[in-house]
Amino acid sequence: MNTNEFVSVVKTAGEIGGIIWLILMFWKVILTAGLLEAAPAKETAPIIKLFTWLSFILAVFGISAKIYSDRMQVDLETPQARLSLNTSTETVLPPITFDQRTTIVTPSTVDPQLLDRVSSQAASLSESRGSLQKAQETLKDQDKTLAVWQLAYLEQNNASAVNMLKDLAQLRNYTVLRSAFENRWSQIIPNEQDRINLLDHVLIKLNFIQQTNNVLTVSDRGMYALSARGEIPAVLSDRSDLPSWCPKASTSIEKTICGNKQLAENEVALLGQLATARQFPGSTQIDSDQVIWRKQVRDQCTTIECLQTAYVGRINFLASIINDRGAGR
Secondary structure (H helix, E strand, O other): OOHHHHHHHHHHHHHHHHHHHHHHHHHHHHHHOOOOOOOOOOOOHHHHHHHHHHHHHHHHHHHHHHHHHHHHHHHHOOHHHHHHHHHHHOOOOOOEEEOOOOOOEEEOOOOHHHHHHHHHHHHHHHHHHHHHHHHHHHHHHHHHHHHHHHHHHHHHHOHHHHHHHHHHHHOOOOOEEHHHHHHHOOOOOOOHHHHHHHHHHHHHOOOOEEEEOOEEEEOHHHHHHHHHOOOOOOOOOOOOOOOOOHHHOOOHHHHHHHHOHHHHHHHHHHHHHHHHHOOOOOOHHHHHHHHHHHHHOHHHOOOHHHHHHHHHHHHHHHHHHHHHHHOOO
């Protein structure tokens, strides 16, 4: 009989003893109160007294066993006890060793079945990632196809929306404010609400046009749909002062420069000075300095005034270099 079984037997005996003791005490109270006329014989009195004490002792032992059992149950609920209990009934884990060179904790032995399961799960995860990438590429292709069909539908049912999209594509070298674009189309579509509906509920909702800080641009989706149908219009430019790279302008800074007459003229003047400065010996550093200025000065500006100041400072700096080297200093 182990400890748990012994404690269980003592608890049961204690419960029985407690019940007997309560019955005897209740009977004694009734006799004392005179509620019963018959009294126990003198011969049975010592036996009853003995049973009373024995039942009392059993009850005490039962209570002690109950307290001991409850404490053992609480101890078993601690993390350390659960770990001890689990390791006594389950497979013992291999010891952990430390690689002193790399301080990596590695099991001294590896379960081959566990290693196979981990490898299988890793392979499954890799396949899932590959499938996800393929699914994303498929969705992109399907979205492009959908964009082409949506544009074709608009051509048949809402030609004004398509013409508005083409017009904005022509202006892609300019910074086109929404208010200016709506005003541009006010003569063609006099009703203001109609213009708003075409922009918000058709072109922007279909992601053909994007609006950022009240600036309108044709999205990549819109450009793809136009190009797929052979309808990308030529860049609208009635200005001869645009820098040569403006047709390829991609960042907001570049589009701001190409959309502002003064900044575009400053960029053209700056490019001219760079070409002149490269003609002098020892000018290899100028190109790398220009890249640094463009990234750390010009592209950090957030206002047109900041860009104008940056260009004036750079133009004056290059002018001083050209004068010094032209004078032979």
